[in-house]
Amino acid sequence: MSYLVLARKWRPKRFSELVGQEHVVRALGNALDTGRVHHAFLFTGTRGVGKTTIARIFAKSLNCEKGTSAEPCGQCAACMDIDAGRYIDLLEIDAASNTGVDDVREVIENAQYMPSRGQYKVYLIDEVHMLSKAAFNALLKTLEEPPGHVKFLLATTDPQKLPVTVLSRCLQFNLKRLDEGQIEGQMTKILAAEGIEADAGAIRQLARAADGSLRDGLSLLDQAIAYAGGALRDDVVRAMLGSVDRTQVAALLDALADGNGETLLGTIETLAGFAPDWGNVLEALAEALHRIQVRQLVPGARREDEGIDVDAYAGRVRPEVVQIWYQMAINGRRDLDLAPAPRVGFEMSLLRMLAFRPEADAGVPPPAGGAGTGASASGGGQRSASAPAGAAAAPAAVAPEAATAVPAAPEPPAPRAEPVRQAAPAADPSDTPPWDVPAAAAPVRQQPTAPVRGPSTMAPPSWPDDRDEAPSMPSRAPTGSTRPAAADALEAGIVMKPATPAPMPQPAPAPAVAAPAAPLATAPVARPASTGGPVIADAEDWLERVTACELSGPARQLASNTAFVSHVDGVLTLVLDPGFEYLRSERSVAALAEALAGPLGAPPKIVVQAGAAPAETLHQRLDRERDSRQAAAEETFLNDPTVRRLVEKHGARVVPDSIRPVDEN
Incomplete structure (x- = not known):
């Protein structure tokens, strides 16, 4: 038969x-x-x-x-x-x-x-x-x-x-995939009925290799019976499957935990003698790391150790390091096909675990041969690069973060919607030139007096003179910089002259240490050149504040389609364009009030009315400016001599709506 x-x-x-x-x-x-x-x-x-x-x-x-x-x-x-x-x-x-x-x-x-x-x-x-x-x-x-x-x-x-x-x-x-326990139980039942002796570890290996398919598991069981020629032993099944011995996985973990590169490469050389599937080795390493992490974070969840002292590794390796190693093992297994050779990809995955460690992992010795030294040196190089030029080296006993810290005074709140960004105050008050005015003392009106001739860490400051106002150039020097503003300005080729601070070109709330603010206006007035009171003066002032606010979504649409009416006694009255009533929601109004709280000193009470807008809205202004740019672009294009020659002599035809301004995204 x-x-x-x-x-x-x-x-x-x-x-x-x-x-x-x-x-x-x-x-x-x-x-x-x-x-x-x-x-x-x-x-x-x-x-x-x-x-x-x-x-x-x-x-x-x-x-x-x-x-x-x-x-x-x-x-x-x-x-x-x-x-x-x-x-x-x-x-x-x-x-x-x-x-x-x-x-x-x-x-x-x-x-x-x-x-x-x-x-x-x-x-x-x-x-x-x-x-x-x-x-x-x-x-x-x-x-x-x-x-x-x-x-x-x-x-x-x-x-x-x-x-x-x-x-x-x-x-x-x-139909669901079968778990390892179900396949293992069916194999045990069949082997008992067939009268074949088998180790529990051998059956467990076959159940894991079945990958959820009972038919695949029984086919592997047939193959193992033929390969063993008798009883199924753990080492025999491992040799047939080409899987890695768990003791070798433990040796890899020992070398990684000790940071010993020579031992790590020696273990890999020993593994190579068995011609394993390197992807399976990384999989076994990831499984071991998973069991270690479970033991660390959920001590009550008991799992099979399978030849690995999980408790010992849970105490030797920090949990965040286990997470990093696990991710490297998973990524390395995925990238094996891209490596020059499978063994090369496997070695690089483990060397990556050896090289990259959290800096706080002081309890783990550096890898032999300088592998860990290079990693720490690179981290130190990054820290030193962020320190100020010419700073003295910190003592070895001082933490790296303390060595790079630079004392700096806290920045005052911005005095306007578009603040003039200045260099941070110097650590030594004696280094501050007499023309550096703190932002908290008085707002400074700035205007560039010379073009920037080279790169600089700050925007060129500007000072008032008899010319008309020009918009300031917002930028900010690095927070950790201790150089005086004059040094940056001279390096950028900017002529700086002392001047009496003047009001800002745009309305803004009074600084915290300034004199008491003037009483609020009770009716729209002609907009002055600058104002320091927390009042929206007129429609133009409203449009500028809406442009400067960092709004998005429905709140931005609500602000863009409303026209200014008045701002009296903390009540801001707006008119919403017809057809946009759906934007008037409590959430949008609250978001707009919160965005205006900074420039105005406190969130205003916003009253949104429906009706014809008495002034231009931001949406209408943007549409008008876009139409103006489009008309100018079409006129310039059609008046170009080359275009006119192509149209008149060669019968060329301009495709409608194909002309766009050069500055349009």
């Missing part, structure tokens, strides 16, 4: 023998017991999880000679013929080799005839997603309204390829 492989010999013959898939067994069992059996079922799932097996058991339950039930007898002629694969009313069709519309047409024609022996004619179409589009279309009508004696059982590993019209006509059951 020929040998029957374990996957076929131990194929379940009734629902009670199935491993897993309880959700499918329960639904089908209830349907069979109550007689509410649908005419089309779709079983989906990865390979080897029981799709075809469940379909055969279901067909046997339908055609059992003792009656339709969830527990077929298994002794009648129909049950035995279905188990043997020779039942005439169970038609198994391989859609991978019968993909055409002619094959489906034959199924449709035969479906009209009554079953020969049983109560139902069952069509089991395996890998149904391989059917062609025309075949699916031909099957749709019969699949929706088949004869009463026909049942369709469809199985596929790729349900995404099925048309929605097919899915809607079937009851779909998604």
Whole structure:
């Protein structure tokens, strides 16, 4: 008698023998017991999880000679013929080799005839997603309204390829992948029945290698039995699978924890003698790191150590280092195909773990051969680069952060919506030139007096003179800089002259240390050149403040489509353009008030009215400016001599709406 492989010999013959898939067994069992059996079922799932097996058991339950039930007898002629694969009313069709519309047409024609022996004619179409589009279309009508004696059982590993019209006509059951415990239990049961001795570690390795498929696991079990020639031992199965010994994983972790590069490379050389799959080694390392992290963060969750002293490593390696190593192992396994050779990619993954460590990991010694020294040196170089030029070196006992800290006075609040950014005050007050006025003392009006001739760490300061006002150039010097403003200005080629501070060109709240603010205006007045009171003077002032506010979303749209009316006694009255009433929500009004709180010193009470705008809104201004730029661009383009020559002499035609200003994004 020929040998029957374990996957076929131990194929379940009734629902009670199935491993897993309880959700499918329960639904089908209830349907069979109550007689509410649908005419089309779709079983989906990865390979080897029981799709075809469940379909055969279901067909046997339908055609059992003792009656339709969830527990077929298994002794009648129909049950035995279905188990043997020779039942005439169970038609198994391989859609991978019968993909055409002619094959489906034959199924449709035969479906009209009554079953020969049983109560139902069952069509089991395996890998149904391989059917062609025309075949699916031909099957749709019969699949929706088949004869009463026909049942369709469809199985596929790729349900995404099925048309929605097919899915809607079937009851779909998604079969789950089996976990390692279920596969391990079934293998243990089969080995006991076969009288084969096996180590628990060997069975665990085979269950892990099955990757959720019981059929794959039984095929590996057949291979292991043939390879071992007797009892299944842990080392024999490991050699057959090409998996790494857990003691070698422990050696890798020891070398990484000690920061010893020579030991690490020696362990890799030892591993290379077994010709392992380097991706599997990284996977085993990632699994070990996962168990270590679980022990560190959830001590009560006990897991199998599998040859690794998890408790010892949990105390030797900090949790954040374990996280970094785990991520490097996962990324290294993904990038193995891109490496010059698999071993090179594996070595680089572990050397990366050796080189990159958190700076606070002072308890871990530096890697041998200077690997760790280079990492720490690079970190120190980054810190020293941020220190001021010419600063004295800090003592070795001082922390790096303390060595780079520069005392600086706290910055006062910005005196306007677009603050003039100045260099931070010097650490030594004696270094401050007499013309450097603190921002908290009085607002400074600035105007550039000379062009910038070279790069600088700050924008060129400007000073008032008899000329008209010009907008200031906002920028800010580095917070940690201790150089006087005059030094930066001279380096940039800027002429600085002392001047009496003047008011800002735009209205802004009074500084915290300034004199008491003037009383609020009670009515819109002509906008002066500058004002220091926290009042929105007029429509132009409103537009400038809205432009400077950092608003987004509905609040920005609300501010852009409202026109200024008045700002009296903390009440800001606005008019909303008709058609934009939907923008007037409590959330948008609150966001606008919060954005204006900084420039005005306190959030105003905003009253939004509906009606015709008495002044131009920001949205209208932007549209007007955009139209003006567009008209100027079209005029310039059409007046260009080359364009005119092409139009007049060569009959060229300008495509409408194809001209854009050069500064348009």
